[in-house]
Amino acid sequence: MEQISQFVSVVIERLKTHYPVVNTQLDHASAFELLIATILSAQCTDGQVNKVTKELFARYPDPRALAGANLDDIKKIIFSTGFYNNKAKNIKACSHKIQNEFNGKVPRDIKALTSLPGVGRKTANVVRSVCFNFPTIVVDTHVLRVSGRLGLTDKKDPVKVEFELMDVLPRSVWNDIGLQFIYLGRRICHARKPACDRCFLNDLCPSVTSV
Numbered sequence: 001m002e003q004i005s006q007f008v009s010v011v012i013e014r015l016k017t018h019y020p021v022v023n024t025q026l027d028h029a030s031a032f033e034l035l036i037a038t039i040l041s042a043q044c045t046d047g048q049v050n051k052v053t054k055e056l057f058a059r060y061p062d063p064r065a066l067a068g069a070n071l072d073d074i075k076k077i078i079f080s081t082g083f084y085n086n087k088a089k090n091i092k093a094c095s096h097k098i099q100n101e102f103n104g105k106v107p108r109d110i111k112a113l114t115s116l117p118g119v120g121r122k123t124a125n126v127v128r129s130v131c132f133n134f135p136t137i138v139v140d141t142h143v144l145r146v147s148g149r150l151g152l153t154d155k156k157d158p159v160k161v162e163f164e165l166m167d168v169l170p171r172s173v174w175n176d177i178g179l180q181f182i183y184l185g186r187r188i189c190h191a192r193k194p195a196c197d198r199c200f201l202n203d204l205c206p207s208v209t210s211v
Contacts, residue, residue: 015180022179031106031131038123044081066095090118138178142185149207
């Protein structure tokens with residue numbers, strides 16, 4: 001049995017109670033679709049990405065098709081996600097590399113995944129967790145903020161935070177807790193004005209502002 005602090009244990013149990021079922025909000029039918037959707041989700045809402053990928057994958061359903069797509073056509077489809085020039089180049093190049101270097105299949109290895117254009121550790125960990133069931137902690141801006149406010153880390157670099165959280169949290173909760181932190185960050189622990197009075201962790205949180 002993993003040894004964890006009483007504080008961490010209570011945080012985990014309350015997160016499970018309030019967010020018992022956690023799933024990515026990005027629509028996908030394959031690891032490839034989730035990978036592309038996650039790249040597109042940077043600085044964009046999941047809802048908007050889902051609208052875009054519905055059309056994108058209807059026209060270009062696999063790495064071969066997207067790799068061969070006209071770049072301007074991709075840009076038009078994904079325009080509303082923001083930063084569409086770089087995103088279009090990345091998803092086309094990413095698809096090309098998957099098709100030509102990985103036989104059309106999204107790799108599972110973190111090193112191979114992060115070698116793909118537009119794919120950092122966060123995106124790679126999303127795919128590894130959701131599609132391949134590898135124990136990972138996905139660190140986005142919400143996870144950075146919530147874990148820092150809870151005192152679980154004092155780091156600001158996402159990679160350092162990922163490894164620090166892996167040290168303090170039991171492996172069995174890694175896949176869920178990132179999404180639970182994201183839910184908490186979106187709904188309660190807002191960046192500018194956290195709703196501490198509504199937070200189910202306000203009696204534990206060292207950063208609580210008011211109750």
